[in-house]
Amino acid sequence: MVRLFSLAALSLTLLQSLVTASPFPCLNGHCSYTRANLTPEIVARELGPQLSRNSSIFGPDDARWVEATTRYQEYNRPHISMVVEPAREDDIPKIVKYANKNSLDFLTVNRGHSLSGFNGNFSGIQISMDLLRDITINKGGKTAWFQGGTYDQQVIDELFEQGYVATTGSCSCVGMMGPGLGGGHGRYQGRYGLISDNLVTLHVVLADGTAITVSEKSHPDLLWAMKGAGHNFGIVTSFELNIYPRLVDTWYYRNYVWTQDKLETVFEEINRFHNNGTEPVDMAYEVGVYTMNYSVSSTEAVIWWSFAYSGSQEDAQKYLTPFDNIEAVSVEDGNVPYPEIPGRTGSGLDDFVCSPGYDHMVAQVGTFTWNVTTQRQVYDLFNQKIQEQPAMNRSSVTMEGYSTEGVRAVDARTSGFPWRDAYNHLGFITIAYPPDASLDEFALEWRVQHRDLWNQGQPGRLPTTYVNYAWGDEPIESVYGYEPWRLEKLRSLKAKYDPHGRFNHYNPITRG
Known part of the structure; x- marks a missing residue:
């Protein structure tokens, strides 16, 4: 009797251990035993036959590993155990379901350009989107997939x-x-709004592996959330975006x-x-940088500034004359x-x-x-730090300015993006150096000194943080908005569409 009781207790302990290790139901028997030590070979044998031709599953011993897992941000990088590279969109629900059944976290990667300092919290499968790059212009030329x-x-x-043309980010190498x-x-x-303002339809894989269509007619609540807080809710396998006729053949640029x-x-x-935000729409983008240029000085950073105008030099000149009057090195x-x-x-590929x-x-x-006094303090701090640590001489302080007319034309309540009227400029520092823990x-x-x-x-003014430039330690309100109704709505939708926090690896709405 004592022996039977001991066996029952042991079985109960084992069952509790398995339930803890596997938060999702095991539908195919794979979770009968703990799956914590799955190898790429085992996953390739079990998951591989379910995926389409030309899909791949590989680990660190594969020749493709370094290229597949190299990231822009090396600090505190995620712990990738294997890469799964789907060849078709309908492979992704199968990958997610397999990962769930086997208690594996998954991280979807396009170009690996995340700036977050908390990537190292992740351990699991990387779903690579490298093979999913088709573009199809719809009949009529109003939208494209x-x-x-x-x-x-x-x-x-x-x-x-x-x-x-379409609304894209300003940096060539970043995923859409x-x-x-x-x-x-x-x-x-300035002319057409943000990328998210132009999203028409999204094909999304949810945390449980369900594939859904998200639009104004289907899951409109999720469409609202995806337009500004989308990293929290699912994997976008494809999207329909507004496109526009190419109005000019050339743009004019001037760099000082x-x-x-x-x-x-x-x-x-x-x-x-x-x-105060009334810059011309066609002077679409200007960006300044504090950076070291050793052909000018080995001890003082230069101020590099670039303007990009949608049109001719003749039309742009009236805006640039005041800057021509400031004596430049080049x-x-x-x-x-x-x-x-x-x-x-x-911001080109090279x-x-x-x-x-x-x-x-x-x-x-x-x-x-720009607070001119503060900009001098920021410059002096930058100069001081580079002289103290020359290994950080690829660092930069960047000041971005975009035309804002198209962004402000959209009702702020219609999307999850919270900052339509919160700033005209984005400033950020990137302290860059070859990985060195010391x-x-x-x-x-x-x-922190710089941000302060x-x-x-x-x-x-309350601090505002553009989620795509966030480090991960900022107050949630500074990332997703200070309006209580906005955060309540986002958290409610998070509980509805991702109750187990499977998409909590990039600046999550709910932390911990």
Whole structure:
């Protein structure tokens, strides 16, 4: 009798252990025993036959591993046990269901450009979208379908060739849906709004592996949430996006390099140019950077500033004359087809901003106007830190300014994006260096000092954080909005569509 009781207790303990390890029902018998030590070979044998031809499952011993798992952000990188590369969209529900049945976390990766400092909290399968990059323009040319693996430069090139443009991010190498699910600032936002404002239909795989269509007619509540907080809710396997006729064949750009003694004058002119958010729609994007340029100085960072105008030099000149009057070290300019603009203005595929393999400590702020005194303090801190740690000489402080007319034209209550009227500019620091744990504490301290300076330069304003530039330690309200109704709605939808927090690996609404 004692022996029977002991066996029963042992069985109960084992059952409780298995239930804890596997939060989802085991529908095919695979969870009869713990699956914690699944190898890529086992998964390939079990899951592989369920996937379409040309899909792949591989681990660290495969020749494709390094390229598949290389990330822009190397600091605190996720722990990937294997890569699953689906060849078709309908493979993804099968992958998610298999992962759930076997207590495996999954992380969907397009271009691996996440800036978060908390990627290391993840351990599990990487679902790679590399093979899902088809683009199909719909009849009539009003919208197009994009698979979930498409990225900015690919979209810009293919649409331009066929006479169209679309709202994309400003950086060539970033996937479309990475920024798109968080709003998506870009060069066409002044005319057409954010990437998310142009989403018509989404094909989404939910946390339980169910594939659904999300639109104004089907799951409109989820469409609202995906337009600004979408990383929390599902995997977008493809999406229908508004596209627009190519109105001009060439854009004009002008890049200036100024020395630090021109700093106050530059920011005074930038503030006048923006005029509290009334900058011209066609002067679509301007960006400034504090960066080391050793051909100019080995001890003082330069101020590099770039303007991109949708049209001719003649039309752009009236906006640029005040900046021409500031003596520059160098000026570069030209009229080029729109697909060349990212590469000419510092965010092309070959620019450092697209170089993987570095640690990036990031801090970000939104602001209506640049506090000139604060900008001097930020510059001086940047200069000081680079001199103390020369290994960080690829670091930069970036000040982005977009035309905002198209963004503000959309009713703020109609999407999960919370910041339509909260800032005209985005500022962020990227403290970049080859991975070296001995430098991390220095960089993390600098990151906080920098963020504090920017926020102290805006007395009376609550901090705002663009989710796509978030580090992960910011207050939730600063990322998803201070309006109580907005967070309540997002959390309610999170409980409805992702009750177990399977999509909690990137700036989650619910933490812990």
